[in-house]
Amino acid sequence: MVPEALFFSAILFVIGVVGVLTRRNAIIIFMCVELMLNAVNLSFIGFSRLYGASGQVFVIFVMSVAAAEAAVGLAIIIAIFRHHETVDLKNINLLKGWCSNCPWPNRVECIRLPAPSPSWCGCCRYCR
Amino acid sequence: MPNGFVYEFLFYLFGLTAIVSAAIFVTRRNAVAAALWLVNTMFCLAALYIMMDAQFVGAIQVLxxxxxxxxxxxxxVMLLNLGLPPSVADIKSKGARIIALVAGLAMLAELLVLARQKLPAELPWLPRETSVTTPITEPLFRTYLLPFEITSVxxxxxxVGAVVLAKRRS
Structure with missing residues (x-):
């Protein structure tokens, strides 16, 4: 049954990837990452049917790392929620330098502004 | 013996249930419903682990x-009060969905080609008298002892990181 297990594992992994690429809720994206870890665990178990019990040991390691990742990641999400009042990743783009509410979402036009316009949103550093 | 018709039927049943649950999980808007569908997927995976002679890992998966x-x-989800469906669209725009679809299909094709490689013969099943933890303890506490200890760190x-990050600053 190992080829079937690898088949299921591939499909589950791809479902997780598509979820990460299409969703915007940070918690759901985290759950998709957990789904991808589970898919890899399934192929580890499948290969442990062929190559011995080391695969099961790796599954245990993956589970402990996933537990640590869930704890730290959810703490980060709580901290972000406290700061932004949202977990929608559309609104969390500090590293981009401008915000999604910005009326000039293009950085070049933002810099070209002569002075703080009356309609500046003040939420990104190029519009400030 | 684990090679009869019932075994194969249950294997496919649990595998397909896991895949269908995962697909429903990805498309739910409500975070609580999504989490419960993901729990269903994980239960099905635990059943698959047990059917593939990894009983201890199956129990750990459930726990x-x-x-x-x-x-x-x-x-x-409860703490952040996200149980209600969000007012804004949770799904990304159409372009992002098309990119995700193309990337997913490409990755699926690649993984399926890899999964169709020639595989060696399966190992014999464990005799029923042995304990389920016996095959794991040997590699876990001999070969992988150092990674096991590092895991505790x-x-x-x-x-510590979770407490520091989630603590409310005074």
Whole structure:
């Protein structure tokens, strides 16, 4: 049954990837990452049917790392929620330098502004 | 013996249930419903582990993944009051969905080609008299003893980090 297990594992992994690429809720994206870890665990178990019990040991390691990742990641999400009042990743783009509410979402036009316009949103550093 | 018709039927049943649950999980808008569908997927995976002679890992899957980790997720969803469907669209725009579809199909094709490689013969099943933890303990406490010990440090760091990050600054 190992080829079937690898088949299921591939499909589950791809479902997780598509979820990460299409969703915007940070918690759901985290759950998709957990789904991808589970898919890899399934192929580890499948290969442990062929190559011995080391695969099961790796599954245990993956589970402990996933537990640590869930704890730290959810703490980060709580901290972000406290700061932004949202977990929608559309609104969390500090590293981009401008915000999604910005009326000039293009950085070049933002810099070209002569002075703080009356309609500046003040939420990104190029519009400030 | 684990090679009869019932075994194969149950294997496909649990595998397809896991895939269908995962697909429903990805498309739910409500975070609580999504988490519960993911729990269903994890239960089905635990059944698959048990059917592939990894009984201990199956039990750990139910206890740690479906129990502890998903409860933490649900707890955070409750804490942030995200149970209601969001007013803004949770799904990304059409372009992002098309890119995700193309990337997913490409990755699926690649993984399926890899999964069709010639595989060696399966190992014999464990005799029924042996304990389920016996095959794991040998590699875990001999070959992988150092990673096992480092994992404890990792968990300690994760606990401290979670407390520091989630603590309300006064």
């Amino acid at each position: 740690v993944y479906a129990g502890a980790i998903m409860v933490v997720f649900l707890f955070v 990792l968990l300690l760091v994760a606990i």
